Amino acid sequence: MESVRVGLIGWGTVGCGVIRVLEENASVIRARLGFPLELARVADLDLETPRPVPVAREKLTQNAREILEDPGIQIVVELIGGLEPARSFILEALERGKHVVTANKALLAHHGNELFEHAERHGGSIGFEASVAGGIPLLKSLREGLAGNKVDTIFGILNGTGNYILTRMTEEGLAFADALREAQEKGYAEADPTLDVDGIDTAHKLAIAGAMAFGTPIRFDQVYVEGIRQIDPLDVQFATEFGYQLKLLAIGRHVNGQLEMRVHPTLIPSSHVLASVRGAYNAVHLHGNAVGSIMLYGLGAGMMPTGSAVVADIMDIARDLASGVVNRVPPLSFLPENTQDIPIRPMEDVTTKYYFRFSAVDRPGVLSKISGILGENAISIAAVIQKGREVEGAVPIVMLTHEAQERAVRKSLEAIDRLDIVRGPTRIIRIEDSENSHVERE
Structure with a gap:
């Protein structure tokens, strides 16, 4: 030729x-x-x-x-x-x-x-x-390098703009708006950052990569999506105290005959390899039944x-x-x-660990009321931090949970946020730790 x-x-x-x-x-x-x-x-x-x-x-x-x-x-x-x-x-x-x-x-x-x-x-x-x-070369890895594997997990950072913003919020204590403005000035974020900061860009990528990993049609409309606009520096600070880093993650799992396909802010242990991915870099953790765990890292745009x-x-x-x-x-x-039309697990059925930050009035019995509602919905508390200082007229109470179902969490928080002792909606961030970063396929 x-x-x-x-x-x-x-x-x-x-x-x-x-x-x-x-x-x-x-x-x-x-x-x-x-x-x-x-x-x-x-x-x-x-x-x-x-x-x-x-x-x-x-x-x-x-x-x-x-x-x-x-x-x-x-x-x-x-x-x-x-x-x-x-x-x-x-x-x-x-x-x-x-x-x-x-x-x-x-x-x-x-x-x-x-x-x-x-x-x-x-x-x-x-x-x-x-x-x-x-x-x-993520897609080529899925298509060819891992062709002999049953891939059960995609777990990673697929948007450099969001990762840059969260890095600056973590390392410098910047507010979201200030970190976004800096990202725009440096050319990491568009004038309209909606696709990046609302998680949509990451969801596009997860829908494509998930189809290749799991042998299903592309189903973007069934990916659960949350962005990072509501992330507060206070939550980044508390996460650090608990030994976690905050990342916007794409999570795809094949488990028990269903797929989890979700994008949202996520706490991962500071010791996790993805926690060290800074700035505008991307990194993806994959798990195959033959190869085990691997990670791909590099510039995801430019x-x-x-x-x-x-x-x-x-x-x-x-x-x-x-x-x-x-x-x-x-x-x-x-x-x-x-290809198979594998059912997507509804977000309400997903089970994971959670970070909650309640804004409550400073009076006796507050913690017991909150923990009582969580207990009624089979949500077990793993750790608590209660600060004496007020933030916007309320005292922050931060809890980490053991694994719980999303449906029970939503039901609990609806009841807690109606209490007269709570000021404003509860902040919630899901947790993925090293022991549940992949789930074996059946």
Whole structure:
């Protein structure tokens, strides 16, 4: 094969990373493939804003159709983000016999099942390594490196923005708003940080990775999601006193014939390997029945790490083109006919440990009333801190529990928050400790 021609739709941050990797590592890429990758065309609505990686004018266009309709372009790289027109571009590219690479986790989380079915129908392939954890080869590990395992657990930090904010709140005692502002100033957070701080970005990624790990369709709408907007520095401080660190975690588990798929702020022991993951880094703990526990760590976003993952997908597809095969490895790891609609465990049925912070008036009998309601709902207290100082007119009482069911916790807190001795809603953070960070599959 003389070369493989690539068309790039989206000349933004990641697009620039792809172009730079293709240019700077051209000799390495050719040595590994046996032929070059040729960037034939780049489409973007804005061709005037200066970019860190320039493109020859004759290769630029504002019309993505020039890429989709070019019979000489074999691989289309979609990097514009969002649901539309990205979805339509990918569908048309596949219909025209092209292969696709995308970093669009939101699109895959919402429409991935449709896109993969469309690719199979038209004999095309979709590469999407860059959609989850940026430059960390998480999806390739699930698809190939761990192919001989029953993977029962995905447990990790999949959003660098949220991790940066929580790191600054932990290490400097910053309020959430101040840590967010700093993240935006440093370019770690968007002007509208909703997807990152509300946990939605992490949920997109968990839905994709979970489908690959557990052999199910992508079901983003069934992932339980909580963000970090309500995290108070006081809770970060108490967590530290108990020997925990606070992280926004993606948790996927296959246990007792059901899947847990949840994203929320989580306390983990300070000794846990994930507790040391600082700043904008990502890290994912995986557990397979043969390999045991492993962890992948690195930059989960950014121009070059994400560009690296996109180029790896381009190279995989180029090898298949040279060999005359398509989808030698199924995109979601399992053959489509062998995927299973494994039920998602409702959040109310999840059992874990909990951190509670009650804001109560300073009078005798308060602790006994609160603990009495918890006891009535089979919630056992593991540890208590009661501070004498007032915070906003109330005294904080902090409790850690043994394992309890979410349904019982919610019922208890509804009753406690109605007490006249309690000021404001109880703060709740779930706990995952080292002894229950993975659960063996049946």
